[in-house]
Amino acid sequence: MEALRLVLLYLHLIGFALLLGGGLAQYVTGRLRINAPMLWGAVIQVVTGIGLAxxxxxxxxxxxxxxxxxxxxxxxxxxxxxxxRKRDAVNRGHFLAVIGLTLVTAAVAVFWR
Known part of the structure; x- marks a missing residue:
């Protein structure tokens, strides 16, 4: 069972990387929209998070x-x-909220013991 937990944790981290990396890449380009890596990262985070729970x-x-x-x-x-995901442009506050909540979720995982 430990191997399964480690695989889920690995995939969970990949989902986090896709979500945050995709968001930061869009932010740097200046065109704020939801890209495919962000969507896949969010899906992976939910699915693997349920598995890890x-x-x-x-x-x-x-x-x-x-x-x-x-x-x-x-x-x-x-x-x-x-x-x-289908909008050509997303409001700046909405986009930053996605990135901020992603970082808050990581903080909860790391600091809440």
């Missing part, structure tokens, strides 16, 4: 409050990305 360990699961917080943040990011 499954009780696969021997009583060493994260706190339920942390899991709920991360799920709410991940679903908010997914909704923001999914429903804006």
């Amino acid at each position: 499954a009780p696969l360990r021997d009583g060493n699961e994260p706190a339920p409050a942390k899991l709920v917080t991360k799920l709410v943040l991940a679903l908010a990011i997914f909704a923001m990305v999914f429903f804006s």
Whole structure:
């Protein structure tokens, strides 16, 4: 089971990289729109996050409050990305909120013990 958890964690990190990297690449170019890596990153984050929340360990699961917080943040990011994916341009505040929530989600994962 540990191997499965590590594979899910690896894929979860790839999803984070796609979401943040895709967003930063769009921000640097100056054309704020949701690109395919951002959408795939959000999908991967939600799916692997649910898999990581499954009780696969021997009583060493994260706190339920942390899991709920991360799920709410991940679903908010997914909704923001999914429903804006076909727009030619996204509002600057909306776009920065996606990047900011992505960083907040990573902070919750790292600092909440």
